[in-house]
Amino acid sequence: MGSQIKDVKIPPNSPTQLSLVKHADFIAAYGKKKDDYEYCITEFLRMSGVYWGLTSMFLMNKQEMMDKDDVIEFVKSCQHENGGFSASHNHDPHLLYTLSAIQILSLYGCIDLIDVEKTVEYVSKLQQADGSFVGDKWGEIDTRFSFCAFASLKLLGRLDAVDLQKAVQYILSCMNFDGGFGCRPGSESHSGQIYCCLGALAIADSLHYVNADMLGWWLCERQLPSGGLNGRPEKLPDVCYSWWVLASLRIIGKLHWIDKDKLRSYILACQDEETGGFADRPGDMVDPFHTLFGLAG
Amino acid sequence: MHGRIKVRTTAEQAEAKRKEREKKLKIYKETTSRIYEKRNNGEMDKESLSLSEQVLAANPDFSTLWNFRREIFLHMKNENPPDVMQDLCQKELFFLKNCLQVNPKSYSVWHHRQWIMEFMPQPDWKEELQLCNKFLSYDARNFHCWDYRRYTAQKAHVSPDDEFNFSTEKIKENFSNYSSWHYRSKLLPLIHPDQSGDKERVEEGALMKEFDLAQNAFFTDPYDQSAWFYHRWLLGRARPQMEILRLYARYDETLATIIVHFTQPIQAPKEDPVVSFGEQEVTGEWHNSFHNNHPSTVLDILLCGHCVFA
Numbered sequence: 001m002g003s004q005i006k007d008v009k010i011p012p013n014s015p016t017q018l019s020l021v022k023h024a025d026f027i028a029a030y031g032k033k034k035d036d037y038e039y040c041i042t043e044f045l046r047m048s049g050v051y052w053g054l055t056s057m058f059l060m061n062k063q064e065m066m067d068k069d070d071v072i073e074f075v076k077s078c079q080h081e082n083g084g085f086s087a088s089h090n091h092d093p094h095l096l097y098t099l100s101a102i103q104i105l106s107l108y109g110c111i112d113l114i115d116v117e118k119t120v121e122y123v124s125k126l127q128q129a130d131g132s133f134v135g136d137k138w139g140e141i142d143t144r145f146s147f148c149a150f151a152s153l154k155l156l157g158r159l160d161a162v163d164l165q166k167a168v169q170y171i172l173s174c175m176n177f178d179g180g181f182g183c184r185p186g187s188e189s190h191s192g193q194i195y196c197c198l199g200a201l202a203i204a205d206s207l208h209y210v211n212a213d214m215l216g217w218w219l220c221e222r223q224l225p226s227g228g229l230n231g232r233p234e235k236l237p238d239v240c241y242s243w244w245v246l247a248s249l250r251i252i253g254k255l256h257w258i259d260k261d262k263l264r265s266y267i268l269a270c271q272d273e274e275t276g277g278f279a280d281r282p283g284d285m286v287d288p289f290h291t292l293f294g295l296a297g
Numbered sequence: 298m299h300g301r302i303k304v305r306t307t308a309e310q311a312e313a314k315r316k317e318r319e320k321k322l323k324i325y326k327e328t329t330s331r332i333y334e335k336r337n338n339g340e341m342d343k344e345s346l347s348l349s350e351q352v353l354a355a356n357p358d359f360s361t362l363w364n365f366r367r368e369i370f371l372h373m374k375n376e377n378p379p380d381v382m383q384d385l386c387q388k389e390l391f392f393l394k395n396c397l398q399v400n401p402k403s404y405s406v407w408h409h410r411q412w413i414m415e416f417m418p419q420p421d422w423k424e425e426l427q428l429c430n431k432f433l434s435y436d437a438r439n440f441h442c443w444d445y446r447r448y449t450a451q452k453a454h455v456s457p458d459d460e461f462n463f464s465t466e467k468i469k470e471n472f473s474n475y476s477s478w479h480y481r482s483k484l485l486p487l488i489h490p491d492q493s494g495d496k497e498r499v500e501e502g503a504l505m506k507e508f509d510l511a512q513n514a515f516f517t518d519p520y521d522q523s524a525w526f527y528h529r530w531l532l533g534r535a536r537p538q539m540e541i542l543r544l545y546a547r548y549d550e551t552l553a554t555i556i557v558h559f560t561q562p563i564q565a566p567k568e569d570p571v572v573s574f575g576e577q578e579v580t581g582e583w584h585n586s587f588h589n590n591h592p593s594t595v596l597d598i599l600l601c602g603h604c605v606f607a
Contacts, residue, residue, distance in 0.1 A: 005520055037318040040325060044359045090333045091361040138364060140408045177482035177530040186447050188440050188479045208562035208592045214529075221522060232438070233475045233522040236300075272303070285301040 006236050007224040008281050014269035019276065023291060024062040026276030027053045030288055031066065046088040047078060047097040051104050052292040058107055059295045068108060075101045079114055083122030084136070094136045095126055099148040106155050116156055123152050124161040131166030132184075142183045143174050147196035150203045159203070168206045171197050179215035191222060191231040195244040198251045207251070216254035219245050227262030228281070238280040239270045239290050242297025267294050328352055336365055341372040350392060357396045357403045367412060379418040386417035394428065401432055407441045411448065422453035437467060437474050447480075457487045465510075472514040475523040481507070482530055507531055537561060548600075555581075555598040562592040570598050579604050 031053060033039045042049060050071060057063045078085045078101060084093025085101035098119065105111045126133050126149060133145035146167055153159045173185045174197065180189025181197035194215070201207050222229040222245050228237025229245045242263060249255045269282040270290070277286030278294030306314065328348055335345050346369055349362040370389075374382055390413060396406045414420045429446035432439060450460055461484045467477040485507065491498035499507075508531060514524035543558040555572065565583035572579050581600040585593040 035322070037322040037325070040322060041356050041359075044356075044361065086361075090329075092364050094360065136364075138367060138408070138412065140404070142404075176479060178479075178526050182440070183444060186483055187444050188476050190440060205591050214533075218526065232440075233526065234473050235438070279303070280300065283303060285303050 005225065006230075006234055007226050008228065008237060010226055010266065010269045010282055014282050015271045015273050016265065016268055018268060019271060019273060020060050020062075022273065022276030023271075023278075023295065024057065024060050024065055024276070026286065027056050027288060027291060028062075028065045030277075043088045044091060045097075047075070047085060047100040047104075048087065049288055050074070051100040052288045054104055054107060056288065056292045056295050059292075063107075071104060072108060072110065072113065075104050076114060079119070083115065083118030083120070085119075092136065093122070095123065095133065095145050095148045095152075096135060098123065099152045102152050102155050111156065116158075120153065120156055120158045120161050123149050127162050127167065131163060131168070131170035133167070143171055143181060143193055143200070144183070144196045146171055147200045150200040154203050164204050168201065168204050168209075171200055172209055175209075178218045179211045180218055189218065189232070191219070191229075191241050191244040191248065194219070195248045198248050202251050210252060212252040212254065216249065216252055216257055219249050219252075220254065220257035223258055223263065227259065227264075227266035229258075229263065229266075236281065237266065239267055239278050239297065240280065240293040242267050243293040246297055263297070267297050270294055325352070325355075332362065332365070341369040345369055353396065354392075354399070357400050357406045360405045363405050363409045367409070367416075370413075370416060374416075383418045386413050389413050397432065401436060401439055402441055404441065407445050411445065414452075420452075422449055425449045426453055426455065433467070437471060438476050440476060443476050443480070457484050460484055461488055468510070468514070472517055473521045473523055475526070478523045478527040482527065504531060539563070551601075553600040555600070557596050557598065559594050559596070562594050563596065564590060564592045565596055572598065572600060 030039070031050075054063065054066055054071065057066055075085070078088065078091075078097070080086060080093045082093060084095070085098040086093045087097045091097075101114075102111065102119070105113060126136070126145070128134060128141070132141045132143075133149045134141055135145045135148075149162065150159070150167070153161055171181065174181045174183070174187065174193075176182060176189045178189050180191075180194045182188050182190060182193055187193075198207070198210065201210065221233070222231070222241060224230060224237050226237060228239070229241040230237050231241050231244065246255065246258070246263075249258060266282075267278070270278045270280070270284075271294070272279060272286045275286060276291075277288070278290045279286045280290050328351055332345065332348050332352065335342075335348070346366065349366055353359060353362050353366075366389075370382075370385070373385065377385075390410070393406060393410045393413070396403065397410075400406065414422070414425060426446070426449050429442055429449055432442045433446070436442070461481065464477045464480045464484065467474050468481075485499050485503065486497060489500040489503035490496065491500050508528070511524045511528040511531065514521070515528070537560040540560045541557055542560055543556075545556040545558075547554050547556075565585055569580050569582055572581055579600050581598045584597045584599060585591060586595060586597070587593075
């Protein structure tokens with residue numbers, strides 16, 4: 001007996017227009033809810049949260065709705081002695097938040113406000129003998145961190161600070177039977193991870209190692225009858241894959257393998273017309289992460 | 298936040314909820330400030346463990362608190378005999394199991410579990426394998442758990458054959474288990490290497506068995522993608538040897554070009570090519586179409602036309 005395809009039905013009264021004004025209000029209001037429980041318990045990722053919010057604002061050309069000086073002051077205050085950035089005060093530095101910090105300053109075009117050399121040193125010291133990157137001194141290895149390192153150094157103009165050849169070889173050792181990539185050698189392919197690996201390979205001029213036809217097939221099969229994209233086979237759709245999958249397809253030149261109109265209606269249906277913002281699926285709770293990746297898609 | 302359905306509430310419910318959250322927030326803020334204070338003072342004691350446990354139980358992705366716990370464990374190791382540390386680590390594993398019940402997809406929790414296992418005096422990797430089996434029985438697609446299982450199986454010296462059997466078992470429970478099909482693709486070349494010595498290739502008999510299994514799967518459920526991707530992999534495993542596919546030469550009085558089309562991308566060699574025209578040898582330059590050093594399947598050899606036809 002065949003199993004049901006995992007998917008969602010788009011409710012008939014779902015939004016079909018992009019409500020940019022509401023989304024900008026949602027992001028602006030989110031940053032002001034400093035005494036909200038949800039806001040406080042996500043402090044461990046604040047730097048990335050600010051990046052998601054700010055990038056959303058830049059995409060909507062509403063960046064003036066966030067206080068530039070406050071944001072820059074916050075970013076600067078999160079740089080540690082070793083050059084790395086933490087998500088917030090009292091938190092430890094990590095590569096994830098170091099990239100977010102660099103991205104925020106790059107959006108504002110003021111990367112020179114921080115100690116660039118120290119930051120470069122922090123990132124390059126996280127490279128291991130096999131070419132992989134750890135996220136911080138506690139040793140978790142993941143291809144996400146390879147991307148964070150490459151993207152950080154590219155934005156700082158210092159790709160020469162690490163062993164690119166070895167780093168590329170490590171990423172290639174994470175390639176799978178379906179042409180995709182996982183967290184570590186042996187790990188299953190995942191769209192978010194594929195985006196990171198393709199992004200890193202693109203930065204290192206090494207995309208020729210990718211089997212674009214095979215990977216393109218796997219990526220375009222992420223589209224479900226509802227139009228939404230999932231992150232792995234036999235999973236539910238989620239608006240954030242509108243970014244991870246689409247950007248991956250774009251990198252390997254296969255964007256036209258997706259039904260754009262259906263995806264557009266899925267993304268629009270994930271908007272909350274009352275509060276603004278996007279959710280992962282129609283009818284779920286909205287947040288800045290899905291708002292950015294909905295808009296970016 | 299993933300998969301949280303938006304629920305409509307009455308004003309009364311909303312107010313009750315607001316009050317409850319306010320209370321929760323107050324406790325949360327007090328506890329975290331107390332932890333920061335203790336950490337700044339270097340108080341690596343049981344109270345620090347207990348306070349951070351309270352916060353992590355509700356918010357397991359708060360990675361800095363796991364860092365603090367690791368600092369405490371490292372500190373305590375200097376002051377306690379191995380049996381005390383073993384006991385503390387057992388308790389930590391129990392706590393981590395509870396965290397995984399709440400959020401089985403937390404990167405920080407799985408990573409901390411691996412760290413504790415590596416840190417503790419007598420880790421029982423066989424028991425860890427049981428834990429992985431348990432979490433895979435809740436969700437057969439949890440990639441964090443699959444990754445930790447691969448690590449654990451290696452530590453527990455489980456043979457690739459046994460892991461292959463585990464993968465078969467999982468697939469027979471439910472053909473729609475892409476994670477398990479993926480695992481087979483890693484194990485098959487290890488267990489049944491081809492005589493040719495090519496590490497990527499698989500011995501013919503084993504391949505035929507895999508075709509049967511994949512066919513069974515898509516006869517049972519033709520709309521499930523897992524077996525189709527695996528089938529495609531079984532079929533298309535030949536890799537082209539590095540060869541020249543085509544050579545094309547063109548010239549006029551100023552420039553002669555030889556265009557070489559290869560089966561695989563190649564970077565322009567650093568040594569200049571030497572081309573023979575009968576008795577005459579002419580040195581040229583390798584270039585790709587963009588005149589940069591990106592590898593390409595098409596490379597040009599540029600020669601000066603006057604040199605060739607002098």
